Amino acid sequence: MHTGMASLTQHASTFRRVHSRSQGLLKSGKLSQLQRSAFPSIHINQSCICCTKLTPWESSPVTYAPTDNQSDTFLPQNANIFETLESSKTADSSITNAEGVVETESQPGLQLQVFKWPLWLLGPSVLLATGMVPTLWLPISSIFLGPNIASLLSLIGLDCIFNLGATLFLLMADACSRPKSPTQDCKSKAPFSYQFWNIVATLTGFVIPLLMMFGSQKGFLQPQLPFIPFAVLLGPYLLLLSVQFLTEMLTWHWQSPVWLVTPVIYESYRVLQLMRGLKLGVELSAPAWVMHTIRGLVCWWVLILGLQLMRVAWFAGLAARARKQQLSSDTSSVNGD
Template sequence: MASQGMVSLCVMTPRVPLKNPKKRLCHHRVLCSKLSQWEPSTLTQSSTEEAGGLVLEKTKNVFESIVSESEEEENVVSTQLFKWPIWILGPSVLLTTGMAPTLWLPLSSVYIGSKVVSVLSLIGLDCIFNLGATLFLLMADSCARAKDTSQPCESQPPFSYKFWNVFALLTGFLVPMILLLGSKTGLLGSLQPEVPFLSVAVLLFPYFILLAVQTLTEILTWSWQSPVWLVTPVVYEAYRVLQLMRGLKLSAEVNAPVWVVHMIRGLVSWWVLIVGMCNS
């Protein structure tokens, strides 16, 4: 019966002559491609083990994917719960540090004593607003970032936006500077009488500082590709309108000439126009 399970393919090796002719042996080499029916197949066992390993690996990968998806969902939920208070805290900080002192603080408490003290007090109010605006922009940036932190956030403003924004900043800086220098040097004879330096500092020095801070913030948001580049000019330009309105109230305290009052009114109209164009 054992011979029935063998393969018919057998190769006979030639007889090897020995020194003793009486003791001749025939060495046969049998090559079989099929084993007997009672001998286990190693190929089948290996394939079964490999299949079992693949099943275990697939099961493990599915389990890991389910665990990773559940972890991602938990992270998203925790991130959303963390962002909800920021949506309330950010605008509250901005209004508290910016709008409240400017709208409800009486100017008589700011304009006390010499003009130098008044300038420092106004700059201090603007510094408080700058701190609040910085905190607000940082909170808005963290909320506007993508949920998947592994992907880089690339939010680049278009060239037309950059061009008009820079044009608005340069116009708001150069026009009052040219008028003031023209009145000092006598190039613009119609701009008389001349305004003292301290009076100009009370009216416009905080305005120039805020322009510089906004320009620096805009450059940083563009270079960092922060998604808050669209909110930044609205925050600073809205406060700038209030700042210039404060300057109009202080113009009577410093006895500013009429052309200075008209210049400040022109700046208010310019920045109101720019704020309207940004929101449209």
């Protein structure tokens, strides 16, 4: 028993000595020296190879680093990059389709423009044939048989021929004033001041003959003028003045570009119509106050016609200034870009 205990004690003391010796070798670095002596070390020289010139078959590196100005516009932010690419393709295709539609729509406009060219000569020819030729070359004696209903209807029919030609002329002028492209809007609204003074001139042309007839029927104007001679002298005048007023109202309502030339056409013929009334007044032996009234109406409508022509010149200058301002603004915008 004692012998076994002694052997265990001897083994424990031997383990302590070995353990303490190994710790001392680790601390003193002798173990590492032993390892280096037991296993020779192999030294590997690692050198860095720097090459700045690429071989011919290698492609240069591509950098996608955007600049400061392009950092936000390289690709629009989206949840999915494929949606972004698809939207850009859709936008390009829509632009292409829009250009194709514009080209296809402009071709019919050009075809219609070709048909408008003869109207520039046909319209004035119709106006001349229906307005001036019957009044200037048709003898009054062939249509005027005296102060009766037949003469009144003949004179009204002559003025209706002019009204038909004036309507055709206005339709042709409206067609020529339309833009080449049918998609462009062409509406021209007459100013309120223009409409007001036109209505005043028309009402004045109505009121003067009506007051003259009323004064003759009541006996204020002597000698009296019967109704039939008065209708022969001024009946067609009042009827055509009503037609002019209706035509002007329609052009204002439809905002047609011919609203500016409508009174010029009718007032030019009205001067000839009143001059015809002066000739008929001589044949009817009309009173002096009737002849003076007709002469006053001629002067009135010549004055209104001159004002209308000045308005045409004013609107032409206004359109030229607006076109010049638009061209200057377009040029400045192009230079600014």
